[in-house]
Amino acid sequence: MSMQLKIQLVSIVVTAGLFGVIFELLRRKRLMERYALLWLFASAVLLALAVWRGLLETIAAAIGIYYAPSALFVIAFGFILVLLLHFSLVISRLADQNKVLAQRLGLLQQRLDELEGAEAPAVAESARREDPTTVVSSR
Amino acid sequence: MRCIAIIPAYNEVASVADVVASLRQNAPGFDALVVDDGSTDATTAVARAAGARVIRHPFNLGIGGAVQSGYRFALENDYDIAVQIDGDGQHDTRHLAEFVEFLRRNPHIDMVTGSRFLDDAADGYRSSASRRIGIRIFSKVLSAITRRKVTDPTSGFRMTTRRGIALFANDYPHDYPEVEAVLMVHAHRLEGAELPVRMRARTGGASSIGSTQSVYYMIKVLLAIFVGLFRARPTPEPGQPAPVSAEQAL
Numbered sequence: 001m002s003m004q005l006k007i008q009l010v011s012i013v014v015t016a017g018l019f020g021v022i023f024e025l026l027r028r029k030r031l032m033e034r035y036a037l038l039w040l041f042a043s044a045v046l047l048a049l050a051v052w053r054g055l056l057e058t059i060a061a062a063i064g065i066y067y068a069p070s071a072l073f074v075i076a077f078g079f080i081l082v083l084l085l086h087f088s089l090v091i092s093r094l095a096d097q098n099k100v101l102a103q104r105l106g107l108l109q110q111r112l113d114e115l116e117g118a119e120a121p122a123v124a125e126s127a128r129r130e131d132p133t134t135v136v137s138s139r
Numbered sequence: 140m141r142c143i144a145i146i147p148a149y150n151e152v153a154s155v156a157d158v159v160a161s162l163r164q165n166a167p168g169f170d171a172l173v174v175d176d177g178s179t180d181a182t183t184a185v186a187r188a189a190g191a192r193v194i195r196h197p198f199n200l201g202i203g204g205a206v207q208s209g210y211r212f213a214l215e216n217d218y219d220i221a222v223q224i225d226g227d228g229q230h231d232t233r234h235l236a237e238f239v240e241f242l243r244r245n246p247h248i249d250m251v252t253g254s255r256f257l258d259d260a261a262d263g264y265r266s267s268a269s270r271r272i273g274i275r276i277f278s279k280v281l282s283a284i285t286r287r288k289v290t291d292p293t294s295g296f297r298m299t300t301r302r303g304i305a306l307f308a309n310d311y312p313h314d315y316p317e318v319e320a321v322l323m324v325h326a327h328r329l330e331g332a333e334l335p336v337r338m339r340a341r342t343g344g345a346s347s348i349g350s351t352q353s354v355y356y357m358i359k360v361l362l363a364i365f366v367g368l369f370r371a372r373p374t375p376e377p378g379q380p381a382p383v384s385a386e387q388a389l
Binding site: 103105110114 | 200
Protein backbone atom coordinates (compact mmCIF):
# COMPACT_ATOMS: atom_id res chain seq x y z
CA MET A 1 0.00 0.00 0.00
CA SER A 2 1.48 3.31 -1.06
CA MET A 3 1.92 6.27 1.28
CA GLN A 4 -0.54 8.25 -0.80
CA LEU A 5 -3.23 5.61 -0.45
CA LYS A 6 -2.61 5.28 3.30
CA ILE A 7 -3.03 8.96 3.96
CA GLN A 8 -6.10 9.04 1.77
CA LEU A 9 -7.65 6.23 3.79
CA VAL A 10 -6.81 7.97 7.07
CA SER A 11 -8.31 11.23 5.76
CA ILE A 12 -11.49 9.49 4.68
CA VAL A 13 -11.90 7.70 8.02
CA VAL A 14 -11.28 10.88 10.05
CA THR A 15 -13.51 13.18 8.00
CA ALA A 16 -16.26 10.54 7.74
CA GLY A 17 -16.05 10.09 11.52
CA LEU A 18 -16.33 13.86 12.01
CA PHE A 19 -19.32 14.05 9.72
CA GLY A 20 -20.94 11.11 11.52
CA VAL A 21 -20.43 12.64 14.98
CA ILE A 22 -21.87 15.99 13.90
CA PHE A 23 -24.85 14.33 12.26
CA GLU A 24 -25.51 12.24 15.37
CA LEU A 25 -25.28 15.31 17.67
CA LEU A 26 -27.75 17.07 15.42
CA ARG A 27 -30.09 14.07 15.38
CA ARG A 28 -30.11 13.99 19.19
CA LYS A 29 -30.72 17.73 19.29
CA ARG A 30 -27.52 18.26 21.24
CA LEU A 31 -26.38 20.68 18.55
CA MET A 32 -28.65 23.37 17.17
CA GLU A 33 -29.05 23.45 13.39
CA ARG A 34 -27.97 27.08 13.40
CA TYR A 35 -24.51 26.16 14.68
CA ALA A 36 -24.34 22.79 12.95
CA LEU A 37 -24.60 24.16 9.42
CA LEU A 38 -21.05 25.44 9.30
CA TRP A 39 -19.73 22.22 10.85
CA LEU A 40 -21.68 20.02 8.46
CA PHE A 41 -20.56 22.04 5.48
CA ALA A 42 -16.91 21.92 6.57
CA SER A 43 -16.89 18.19 7.23
CA ALA A 44 -18.79 17.44 4.02
CA VAL A 45 -16.29 19.40 1.95
CA LEU A 46 -13.34 17.73 3.69
CA LEU A 47 -14.88 14.29 3.20
CA ALA A 48 -15.53 14.98 -0.47
CA LEU A 49 -11.94 16.12 -0.99
CA ALA A 50 -10.61 13.09 0.88
CA VAL A 51 -12.58 10.74 -1.37
CA TRP A 52 -12.18 12.61 -4.65
CA ARG A 53 -8.43 12.69 -5.08
CA GLY A 54 -8.50 14.30 -8.51
CA LEU A 55 -10.23 17.43 -7.22
CA LEU A 56 -7.86 17.71 -4.27
CA GLU A 57 -4.86 17.41 -6.58
CA THR A 58 -6.28 20.07 -8.91
CA ILE A 59 -6.80 22.44 -5.99
CA ALA A 60 -3.33 21.68 -4.60
CA ALA A 61 -1.71 22.40 -7.96
CA ALA A 62 -3.76 25.57 -8.38
CA ILE A 63 -2.55 27.05 -5.06
CA GLY A 64 1.00 25.72 -5.43
CA ILE A 65 1.04 22.84 -2.97
CA TYR A 66 3.17 19.94 -4.21
CA TYR A 67 1.94 17.30 -1.80
CA ALA A 68 -1.82 17.07 -2.35
CA PRO A 69 -2.87 15.81 1.13
CA SER A 70 -1.33 18.97 2.60
CA ALA A 71 -3.99 20.94 0.75
CA LEU A 72 -6.57 19.07 2.79
CA PHE A 73 -4.97 20.37 5.98
CA VAL A 74 -4.78 23.88 4.61
CA ILE A 75 -8.48 23.81 3.78
CA ALA A 76 -9.32 22.28 7.15
CA PHE A 77 -7.31 25.03 8.85
CA GLY A 78 -9.30 27.64 6.93
CA PHE A 79 -12.54 26.11 8.15
CA ILE A 80 -11.26 26.09 11.73
CA LEU A 81 -10.48 29.81 11.53
CA VAL A 82 -13.95 30.56 10.20
CA LEU A 83 -15.54 28.43 12.90
CA LEU A 84 -13.56 30.15 15.66
CA LEU A 85 -14.55 33.57 14.38
CA HIS A 86 -18.13 32.37 14.25
CA PHE A 87 -17.89 31.34 17.91
CA SER A 88 -16.48 34.72 18.90
CA LEU A 89 -19.46 36.35 17.22
CA VAL A 90 -21.88 34.05 19.01
CA ILE A 91 -20.18 34.64 22.36
CA SER A 92 -20.23 38.41 21.85
CA ARG A 93 -23.93 38.31 21.18
CA LEU A 94 -24.60 36.04 24.13
CA ALA A 95 -22.56 38.28 26.42
CA ASP A 96 -24.55 41.30 25.30
CA GLN A 97 -27.88 39.53 25.74
CA ASN A 98 -26.67 38.31 29.13
CA LYS A 99 -25.90 41.89 30.17
CA VAL A 100 -29.33 43.13 29.11
CA LEU A 101 -30.99 40.27 31.02
CA ALA A 102 -29.01 40.98 34.19
CA GLN A 103 -29.87 44.67 33.98
CA ARG A 104 -33.53 43.92 33.42
CA LEU A 105 -33.51 41.51 36.34
CA GLY A 106 -31.99 44.19 38.57
CA LEU A 107 -34.54 46.79 37.48
CA LEU A 108 -37.47 44.41 37.99
CA GLN A 109 -36.13 43.29 41.36
CA GLN A 110 -35.86 46.91 42.44
CA ARG A 111 -39.43 47.57 41.41
CA LEU A 112 -40.65 44.45 43.18
CA ASP A 113 -38.81 45.37 46.37
CA GLU A 114 -40.35 48.81 46.26
CA LEU A 115 -43.86 47.48 45.67
CA GLU A 116 -43.61 44.84 48.36
CA GLY A 117 -42.25 47.06 51.07
CA ALA A 118 -41.83 50.73 50.37
CA GLU A 119 -40.49 51.10 53.91
CA ALA A 120 -36.78 50.82 53.20
CA PRO A 121 -36.07 54.31 51.75
CA ALA A 122 -38.91 55.91 53.73
CA VAL A 123 -37.60 54.67 57.08
CA ALA A 124 -34.18 56.09 56.38
CA GLU A 125 -35.75 59.36 55.37
CA SER A 126 -37.61 59.79 58.66
CA ALA A 127 -34.63 58.58 60.68
CA ARG A 128 -32.54 61.26 59.08
CA ARG A 129 -35.02 63.96 59.90
CA GLU A 130 -35.20 62.97 63.57
CA ASP A 131 -31.47 62.86 64.06
CA PRO A 132 -29.56 65.38 61.96
CA THR A 133 -26.23 64.32 63.51
CA THR A 134 -26.27 61.10 61.49
CA VAL A 135 -25.55 63.10 58.36
CA VAL A 136 -21.99 62.36 57.45
CA SER A 137 -20.07 65.47 56.65
CA SER A 138 -18.49 65.43 53.23
CA ARG A 139 -14.76 65.48 53.33
CA MET B 140 -37.51 68.86 37.59
CA ARG B 141 -36.69 65.26 38.51
CA CYS B 142 -33.04 64.54 39.23
CA ILE B 143 -31.32 61.27 39.94
CA ALA B 144 -27.82 60.36 41.06
CA ILE B 145 -26.56 57.06 39.67
CA ILE B 146 -24.01 55.55 42.03
CA PRO B 147 -22.34 52.43 40.63
CA ALA B 148 -20.86 50.36 43.43
CA TYR B 149 -18.99 47.08 43.47
CA ASN B 150 -17.94 45.94 46.93
CA GLU B 151 -18.01 49.51 48.26
CA VAL B 152 -19.42 48.74 51.68
CA ALA B 153 -16.88 51.06 53.30
CA SER B 154 -17.84 54.17 51.37
CA VAL B 155 -21.25 53.88 49.73
CA ALA B 156 -23.19 55.03 52.81
CA ASP B 157 -21.03 58.18 53.04
CA VAL B 158 -21.64 58.92 49.36
CA VAL B 159 -25.41 58.58 49.76
CA ALA B 160 -25.37 60.66 52.95
CA SER B 161 -23.32 63.44 51.38
CA LEU B 162 -25.65 63.45 48.40
CA ARG B 163 -28.67 63.87 50.68
CA GLN B 164 -26.93 66.65 52.51
CA ASN B 165 -25.44 68.58 49.59
CA ALA B 166 -27.99 67.86 46.87
CA PRO B 167 -31.30 66.98 48.50
CA GLY B 168 -33.12 67.39 45.19
CA PHE B 169 -31.45 64.27 43.84
CA ASP B 170 -32.84 60.76 44.27
CA ALA B 171 -30.04 58.36 45.13
CA LEU B 172 -29.87 55.20 43.03
CA VAL B 173 -27.11 52.78 43.93
CA VAL B 174 -26.39 50.15 41.31
CA ASP B 175 -24.86 47.24 43.18
CA ASP B 176 -22.97 45.44 40.45
CA GLY B 177 -23.01 41.97 41.97
CA SER B 178 -21.13 42.84 45.15
CA THR B 179 -20.15 40.01 47.47
CA ASP B 180 -20.28 42.27 50.52
CA ALA B 181 -23.16 44.13 52.16
CA THR B 182 -23.17 47.04 49.69
CA THR B 183 -26.89 46.63 48.95
CA ALA B 184 -27.95 46.52 52.59
CA VAL B 185 -25.74 49.45 53.55
CA ALA B 186 -26.98 51.55 50.64
CA ARG B 187 -30.62 50.78 51.46
CA ALA B 188 -30.06 51.65 55.08
CA ALA B 189 -28.55 54.97 53.98
CA GLY B 190 -31.79 55.69 52.15
CA ALA B 191 -30.91 54.92 48.55
CA ARG B 192 -32.86 52.98 46.01
CA VAL B 193 -30.83 49.95 44.97
CA ILE B 194 -30.65 48.05 41.71
CA ARG B 195 -28.76 44.84 42.32
CA HIS B 196 -27.25 42.86 39.47
CA PRO B 197 -27.20 39.08 39.90
CA PHE B 198 -23.51 39.06 38.94
CA ASN B 199 -20.79 41.54 38.08
CA LEU B 200 -21.29 43.25 34.72
CA GLY B 201 -18.53 45.84 34.97
CA ILE B 202 -18.81 49.59 35.37
CA GLY B 203 -20.38 50.13 31.93
CA GLY B 204 -23.21 47.70 32.59
CA ALA B 205 -23.81 49.14 36.06
CA VAL B 206 -24.03 52.73 34.88
CA GLN B 207 -26.27 51.76 31.98
CA SER B 208 -28.74 50.12 34.38
CA GLY B 209 -28.91 53.47 36.14
CA TYR B 210 -29.63 55.32 32.90
CA ARG B 211 -32.28 52.71 32.02
CA PHE B 212 -33.92 53.39 35.37
CA ALA B 213 -33.72 57.13 34.80
CA LEU B 214 -35.26 56.80 31.34
CA GLU B 215 -38.08 54.50 32.44
CA ASN B 216 -38.88 56.65 35.47
CA ASP B 217 -38.91 59.85 33.49
CA TYR B 218 -36.04 61.75 35.06
CA ASP B 219 -34.90 65.07 33.58
CA ILE B 220 -31.34 65.02 34.83
CA ALA B 221 -29.02 62.18 35.76
CA VAL B 222 -25.60 62.45 37.35
CA GLN B 223 -23.06 59.69 37.78
CA ILE B 224 -21.20 59.60 41.08
CA ASP B 225 -18.61 56.95 41.89
CA GLY B 226 -19.47 54.75 44.85
CA ASP B 227 -15.97 55.14 46.27
CA GLY B 228 -16.35 58.74 47.42
CA GLN B 229 -14.04 60.36 44.83
CA HIS B 230 -16.66 62.79 43.65
CA ASP B 231 -17.70 65.73 45.75
CA THR B 232 -21.48 66.10 45.74
CA ARG B 233 -21.17 69.81 46.53
CA HIS B 234 -20.50 70.36 42.82
CA LEU B 235 -23.94 69.10 41.77
CA ALA B 236 -25.65 72.44 42.26
CA GLU B 237 -23.11 74.12 39.94
CA PHE B 238 -23.66 71.41 37.32
CA VAL B 239 -27.44 71.82 37.40
CA GLU B 240 -27.12 75.59 37.22
CA PHE B 241 -24.70 75.30 34.28
CA LEU B 242 -27.10 73.03 32.37
CA ARG B 243 -29.99 75.36 33.11
CA ARG B 244 -28.08 78.38 31.79
CA ASN B 245 -26.77 76.51 28.74
CA PRO B 246 -29.71 74.60 27.27
CA HIS B 247 -27.68 73.50 24.24
CA ILE B 248 -25.34 71.49 26.47
CA ASP B 249 -26.45 67.90 27.06
CA MET B 250 -23.60 66.56 29.15
CA VAL B 251 -21.36 68.28 31.66
CA THR B 252 -18.29 66.51 33.02
CA GLY B 253 -16.38 67.32 36.16
CA SER B 254 -12.73 67.79 35.22
CA ARG B 255 -9.80 67.55 37.61
CA PHE B 256 -7.47 69.32 35.21
CA LEU B 257 -9.48 72.28 34.01
CA ASP B 258 -8.58 74.58 36.84
CA ASP B 259 -4.82 74.69 37.28
CA ALA B 260 -5.07 76.36 40.66
CA ALA B 261 -7.25 73.61 42.05
CA ASP B 262 -5.53 70.92 44.04
CA GLY B 263 -7.08 67.66 45.10
CA TYR B 264 -6.68 64.14 43.80
CA ARG B 265 -5.32 63.90 40.26
CA SER B 266 -4.53 60.21 39.84
CA SER B 267 -1.09 58.61 39.70
CA ALA B 268 1.67 59.85 37.39
CA SER B 269 1.52 56.83 35.08
CA ARG B 270 -2.22 57.14 34.63
CA ARG B 271 -1.92 60.85 33.98
CA ILE B 272 0.16 60.04 30.88
CA GLY B 273 -2.69 57.89 29.61
CA ILE B 274 -5.20 60.58 30.47
CA ARG B 275 -3.17 63.15 28.50
CA ILE B 276 -3.04 60.91 25.44
CA PHE B 277 -6.81 60.35 25.54
CA SER B 278 -7.29 64.04 26.14
CA LYS B 279 -5.31 64.95 23.00
CA VAL B 280 -7.05 62.33 20.85
CA LEU B 281 -10.56 63.21 22.03
CA SER B 282 -9.98 66.95 21.78
CA ALA B 283 -8.85 66.47 18.18
CA ILE B 284 -11.85 64.34 17.27
CA THR B 285 -14.56 66.31 19.05
CA ARG B 286 -12.99 69.70 18.30
CA ARG B 287 -13.58 70.92 21.84
CA LYS B 288 -11.19 70.81 24.74
CA VAL B 289 -11.52 67.54 26.66
CA THR B 290 -9.22 67.84 29.66
CA ASP B 291 -10.43 64.90 31.76
CA PRO B 292 -11.58 62.12 29.44
CA THR B 293 -11.62 59.41 32.13
CA SER B 294 -13.78 61.34 34.58
CA GLY B 295 -16.92 59.44 35.53
CA PHE B 296 -18.40 62.50 37.23
CA ARG B 297 -20.95 63.49 34.62
CA MET B 298 -24.38 65.01 34.47
CA THR B 299 -26.66 64.52 31.48
CA THR B 300 -30.01 65.82 30.33
CA ARG B 301 -32.86 63.78 28.90
CA ARG B 302 -31.19 63.31 25.54
CA GLY B 303 -28.07 61.99 27.20
CA ILE B 304 -30.11 59.69 29.42
CA ALA B 305 -31.94 58.27 26.41
CA LEU B 306 -28.69 57.76 24.51
CA PHE B 307 -26.86 56.02 27.36
CA ALA B 308 -29.88 53.91 28.36
CA ASN B 309 -29.94 52.41 24.88
CA ASP B 310 -26.25 52.14 24.15
CA TYR B 311 -23.34 52.33 26.53
CA PRO B 312 -19.76 51.10 26.12
CA HIS B 313 -18.83 47.89 27.92
CA ASP B 314 -15.62 47.73 29.89
CA TYR B 315 -13.98 51.12 30.37
CA PRO B 316 -16.76 53.37 29.27
CA GLU B 317 -15.84 56.97 30.12
CA VAL B 318 -13.60 57.78 27.16
CA GLU B 319 -15.83 56.03 24.67
CA ALA B 320 -18.89 57.75 26.11
CA VAL B 321 -17.36 61.16 25.31
CA LEU B 322 -16.93 59.99 21.73
CA MET B 323 -20.47 58.59 21.61
CA VAL B 324 -21.91 61.87 22.79
CA HIS B 325 -20.00 63.63 20.04
CA ALA B 326 -21.05 61.08 17.40
CA HIS B 327 -24.70 61.55 18.30
CA ARG B 328 -24.19 65.27 18.05
CA LEU B 329 -24.87 66.10 21.64
CA GLU B 330 -22.92 68.98 23.08
CA GLY B 331 -20.57 68.28 25.95
CA ALA B 332 -18.80 70.64 28.33
CA GLU B 333 -16.51 70.47 31.33
CA LEU B 334 -16.54 72.20 34.68
CA PRO B 335 -13.61 72.26 37.10
CA VAL B 336 -13.99 70.01 40.14
CA ARG B 337 -11.85 68.71 42.93
CA MET B 338 -11.67 64.97 43.46
CA ARG B 339 -10.56 63.06 46.50
CA ALA B 340 -8.54 59.89 46.69
CA ARG B 341 -10.96 57.01 47.18
CA THR B 342 -12.10 56.46 50.75
CA GLY B 343 -12.35 52.67 50.68
CA GLY B 344 -12.36 49.56 48.52
CA ALA B 345 -10.20 49.03 45.46
CA SER B 346 -10.22 50.74 42.08
CA SER B 347 -11.84 48.87 39.22
CA ILE B 348 -8.62 49.28 37.24
CA GLY B 349 -5.45 47.77 38.66
CA SER B 350 -2.11 49.26 37.66
CA THR B 351 -1.16 46.19 35.62
CA GLN B 352 -4.37 46.56 33.65
CA SER B 353 -3.60 50.13 32.70
CA VAL B 354 -1.74 49.17 29.53
CA TYR B 355 -4.54 46.87 28.45
CA TYR B 356 -6.96 49.69 29.23
CA MET B 357 -5.02 52.11 27.03
CA ILE B 358 -4.88 49.76 24.08
CA LYS B 359 -8.47 48.65 24.38
CA VAL B 360 -9.82 52.18 24.59
CA LEU B 361 -7.61 53.43 21.73
CA LEU B 362 -8.92 50.55 19.63
CA ALA B 363 -12.48 51.49 20.57
CA ILE B 364 -11.84 55.12 19.60
CA PHE B 365 -10.26 54.11 16.30
CA VAL B 366 -13.03 51.66 15.37
CA GLY B 367 -15.63 54.17 16.52
CA LEU B 368 -14.40 56.58 13.85
CA PHE B 369 -15.51 54.11 11.19
CA ARG B 370 -19.04 53.68 12.52
CA ALA B 371 -21.95 55.12 10.65
CA ARG B 372 -22.97 58.47 12.06
CA PRO B 373 -26.56 59.57 12.41
CA THR B 374 -27.35 61.91 9.55
CA PRO B 375 -27.93 65.50 10.59
CA GLU B 376 -31.04 67.38 9.52
CA PRO B 377 -30.16 70.20 7.14
CA GLY B 378 -29.58 73.34 9.17
CA GLN B 379 -30.13 71.60 12.50
CA PRO B 380 -27.40 70.66 14.97
CA ALA B 381 -28.64 67.08 14.53
CA PRO B 382 -30.65 64.48 16.32
CA VAL B 383 -29.69 61.85 18.85
CA SER B 384 -29.40 58.97 16.41
CA ALA B 385 -32.52 59.98 14.56
CA GLU B 386 -34.37 60.68 17.80
CA GLN B 387 -33.41 57.57 19.69
CA ALA B 388 -34.21 54.87 17.20
CA LEU B 389 -30.45 54.30 17.53
